[in-house]
Amino acid sequence: MSKELNSHLIILFATFLVAGSFIVSQKLSGIIDPISITLLRFVIASIVLAPIVLLKKQFRERINTTFKRAMIISLFYSLYFIGLFKSLEYTTALNTGTLFTLVPLLTAIISIFVFKQKIPSKQYLVYFLGIVGTCIVVFKGSLQMFLSLALNQGDILFLASILCMALYSVCAKYFHKEDDKLVVLVFLTLVGGCIWMSIALIAFNIPLEWNKINSSQFLSMAYLSIAATLVTSYLYQKGTIVLGPKKVMSYVYLNPAAIAVLLLVFEFKLINIWMIVGILISSFATLVLLRNKN
Numbered sequence: 001m002s003k004e005l006n007s008h009l010i011i012l013f014a015t016f017l018v019a020g021s022f023i024v025s026q027k028l029s030g031i032i033d034p035i036s037i038t039l040l041r042f043v044i045a046s047i048v049l050a051p052i053v054l055l056k057k058q059f060r061e062r063i064n065t066t067f068k069r070a071m072i073i074s075l076f077y078s079l080y081f082i083g084l085f086k087s088l089e090y091t092t093a094l095n096t097g098t099l100f101t102l103v104p105l106l107t108a109i110i111s112i113f114v115f116k117q118k119i120p121s122k123q124y125l126v127y128f129l130g131i132v133g134t135c136i137v138v139f140k141g142s143l144q145m146f147l148s149l150a151l152n153q154g155d156i157l158f159l160a161s162i163l164c165m166a167l168y169s170v171c172a173k174y175f176h177k178e179d180d181k182l183v184v185l186v187f188l189t190l191v192g193g194c195i196w197m198s199i200a201l202i203a204f205n206i207p208l209e210w211n212k213i214n215s216s217q218f219l220s221m222a223y224l225s226i227a228a229t230l231v232t233s234y235l236y237q238k239g240t241i242v243l244g245p246k247k248v249m250s251y252v253y254l255n256p257a258a259i260a261v262l263l264l265v266f267e268f269k270l271i272n273i274w275m276i277v278g279i280l281i282s283s284f285a286t287l288v289l290l291r292n293k294n
Contacts (some may be wrong), residue, residue: 083162
């Protein structure tokens, strides 16, 4: 298997892990502040990965040279989550889900300046198709729901946070060096996430309240921490190094489709014909973007 094909497969797998996190997060919603939950995710993921990094000399030796770059990468990653959670105080999950479809286009535009990559004029049409396809899935094919969409204060804030997500993807590629140990970079990115989220907790005066998470919710928390944070951070970092941020972010268009598929498989929730059309359109847009050689 070629390195490029392997990278596509791991990013596709990561997409479904992230999709699962949206479903699992509902079980933890409202228990404690989302920023506190995200800090706990980073803390657990860092603790799990710490022995692998700290007990091996060749990994420990890379910590000093990697830490500053990892802090920059984790800054944008953390700012995205902070912006998401704060924006949800003023807007809806439906609005954020719709605006998130702009991430691939923003990533491509930033890549023009950072990596000197050009976007063919026809490719803008593909980005538009991807946005349309995901919107059909998000709004379940309801034109009335789409027309009721109106930007508010929370949406403006979330636009800033998705810019941070695009910058996170670009930074993951830009700050990677050939001699980096990927596991060290991922570990320090998670540690950086702990630091930035702790600062956010203090800045917004948010209590931890981790004691409110009971044993029945432990599996959900474990999934978010290990599968949806640790594993996906590693997979996205690894995939971005090979494919570049533009191609990795094009998988964003498959997020609503992945959520719909998981709900169908595990919770037997049916999807209507319009959602299937939306999934096909967004999948087509993703395939076209992935076939692009630039």
